[in-house]
Structure formats: structure tokens, C-alpha cells
Amino acid sequence: MGLTGDLAAFYALVAPHLDKMSRVAARLGGPENRDDVIQDALLSAWQHRDQFDPERGSLSAWLVAITAHRATTVRRKVVRRLTAPSPNDANDIETRLDLADAMRSLTPRERLAIDCYYFAGLSVSESARVMGCSDGTVKSTLATARDRLRAQVR
Numbered sequence: 001m002g003l004t005g006d007l008a009a010f011y012a013l014v015a016p017h018l019d020k021m022s023r024v025a026a027r028l029g030g031p032e033n034r035d036d037v038i039q040d041a042l043l044s045a046w047q048h049r050d051q052f053d054p055e056r057g058s059l060s061a062w063l064v065a066i067t068a069h070r071a072t073t074v075r076r077k078v079v080r081r082l083t084a085p086s087p088n089d090a091n092d093i094e095t096r097l098d099l100a101d102a103m104r105s106l107t108p109r110e111r112l113a114i115d116c117y118y119f120a121g122l123s124v125s126e127s128a129r130v131m132g133c134s135d136g137t138v139k140s141t142l143a144t145a146r147d148r149l150r151a152q153v154r
Contacts, residue, residue, distance in 0.1 A: 010046060017060045020120045021067045027119040028071030028111075041067040057129035064120045065130040068112060102152035110145035113138055 018038070025037035044066050045052075052062050103111060109131065116127035117138070128138045 005049075007046070010049065013059065014042065014045065014063060017063045020060060020122070021063055024064055024067045024115055024120045025071050027115050028068055033071075037067060037071045040070045044070065058126055061122060061126040061129045064116060064122060064126075068115060068130070102149050105152055106145050106148060110141055110148070113141040114145050114149075117142055 021038050021041060022034055025041070026034040029037040041063065045063055048066075052059065103114075106114070112131055113127060116122045116130050117124065122130065124135050124138050128135045131138060131141075133141075
């Protein structure tokens with residue numbers, strides 16, 4: 001499958017993957033930034049469509065990787081907002097802060113593994129392609145991340 005210069009054909013190829021991209025964008029960049037992250041990711045995918053190689057992985061994994069990278073810069077803004085709670089939303093923000101703290105305790109690689117596997121719904125193999133590692137590394141990274149999150153949230 002080649003990604004040609006035909007915008008309509010490009011959209012037809014990426015449209016089935018928008019739900020996964022949306023979940024990753026919302027998870028990594030925050031729900032309020034989801035649309036901006038997706039727009040940036042789609043623009044980047046369009047501009048770099050000649051770099052997609054189906055031999056190296058699925059279109060879905062490629063698009064999720066682009067989305068994850070675009071959302072990473074947005075994450076910093078979200079974390080800053082989460083750490084400045086409003087008195088009106090104390091319980092909700094406390095829960096979000098606990099989860100945000102737990103996620104911050106993970107390494108970037110562990111966060112990416114969690115996001116790819118659980119939030120984007122990628123398989124272990126697809127997650128491995130996004131992360132640039134082996135299937136076994138993804139499995140062990142997920143196990144370590146789950147253990148660390150369990151210890152933090154208890």
C-alpha cells in the first residue's frame with residue numbers, strides 16, 4: 001500500500017485509524033487538546049507520507065507513533081494544569097492528580113508502552129514497532145509499568 005499524493009485517497013486510508021489516534025491524543029495530550037494533536041499528526045503524516053514503509057509496520061502503528069510524538073509536547077502543559085487544582089473540583093482533581101502522579105513515575109518508555117497497548121489498542125507486535133524494540137521488551141515493559149502503577153495508586 002503506497003501513500004500517494006492524492007489527499008482524498010490518503011484520508012480514505014487513515015480514516016479507519018482515527019479512533020486509535022484520538023484515544024492516544026486524548027490520553028497523552030489531554031482530552032481538551034485531542035483535536036489539535038490529531039490535526040498536527042495528520043498534517044505530519046501527510047507531509048511525510050513517503051516515509052511510510054509497510055515492511056516496517058502497519059499504517060495504524062505508524063499513525064499512532066506520530067500521534068504519540070505530537071502529543072508528548074502537549075503533555076507538559078496538561079501536567080502543569082493538573083497540579084493547579086480548583087477548589088470546585090477537589091475530588092475529581094485529586095483522583096486525576098493521583099493518576100497523573102503515578103503516570104509521571106513511569107519512564108517515557110513505560111508510558112508509551114501503556115498508551116500504545118491499552119489506550120491505542122495496538123497489539124504487542126504493533127506496540128513493538130512503534131517503540132522500536134522486540135515483542136518481549138514490550139511485554140516486560142508493560143509488566144514493570146503495571147507493577148509500578150499498582151504500587152503508586154494503592
